Amino acid sequence: MIKLFATDLDGTLLKSGNIIKDEDKRAIQLLSKHHIDFAIATGRLDRDILEICKELKQPAHRVSQNGTFVKTKDSESIYSKTFDVSNSIAIHEKVTAYENVLCISTCDEIYISEITDEMKALENFLYFPLVEGIDFIEQYGKSIHASKYMLIGEEKELTGIQKELTDQFADKMESYLSDPRCLDIVPEGVSKAEGLKALAAHLQIKPEEIAVIGDAYNDIPMFEMTPNSFAMSSAPAAVQQKASYVVSDVCEAIEQITNLVKN
Known part of the structure; x- marks a missing residue:
């Protein structure tokens, strides 16, 4: 039933x-x-x-x-469940090395590396505005507790990035294509x-x-x-x-x- x-x-x-x-x-x-x-x-x-x-x-x-x-x-x-400090820093350093637009979520906010024209269009369909700027690597464990990283790009490119991340952080994270243009990275399990x-x-x-x-x-x-x-x-x-x-x-x-x- x-x-x-x-x-x-x-x-x-x-x-x-x-x-x-x-x-x-x-x-x-x-x-x-x-x-x-x-x-x-x-x-x-x-x-x-x-x-x-x-x-x-x-x-x-x-x-x-x-x-x-x-x-x-x-x-x-x-x-x-959020990323601990060491994993937050390691994943942050890895994903910011890509040229893709990056979003980092906490419990109640979404930070974005750059509000491009594409992201401005997307923002029109969000219920709350994005916060531009992700230069807070020293704030992990203090004011920032990362719950999800999201990379924006073409599906083929994202699947390649997904494999690289999985190879490096296999026991630290899970990753999903929540959309053909969005790769979500969340804590392991x-x-x-x-x-x-x-x-x-x-x-x-x-x-x-x-x-x-x-x-x-x-x-x-x-x-x-x-x-x-x-x-x-x-x-x-x-x-x-x-x-x-x-x-x-x-x-x-x-x-x-x-x-x-x-x-």
Whole structure:
């Protein structure tokens, strides 16, 4: 029996321009009638999820930054993991050597190496402004606690960088292509799946009682944790192959799982 439904945001619940379809909103609001809890699992910050919840008029358990932070719908923090000082410095020195635009996230802020024209366009679709400047290597462990590094570039270039980083920091970090142009680097052991497992333990439910939906490579770990996994039809073929079902919209996945509950 499904007891929790977790959705990704960008490319899944959120369409281009931060649009949420009315059909998806209505479907999410109906989950409680079937005694199904609701969660959002995303690479975005927790503050962004809260803005989405306002639009949905629906509270949600929140797995942010690919599982780096997990909070309940009542904003109780049940899990967090950031890079320690030595790894923050080492990774910072490595990723700043690339020519790519770099974003560094903390619990509640995103710092960017340079606000290019591309990033200005992206910023229009963010709920909060980016902070320009990442010259704070001496502040790690003091005012800066890094939770995620993100490199921007072409997919082929990013996969090459991903291999280099994995070779050097294999036991220190995880990396995911959250978008064809975005490489996310998070602490070792962090994933949406691990975040959802922490939430499941807190809610006293089993992973197989969770249904999940997403569209990117960083969603694959949560596809692999439950048989109730849905990939968006817009997802890359390799991502679709990891899910149990392929759907066009969030509401379609919710309809399937609510029918299972009825039966």
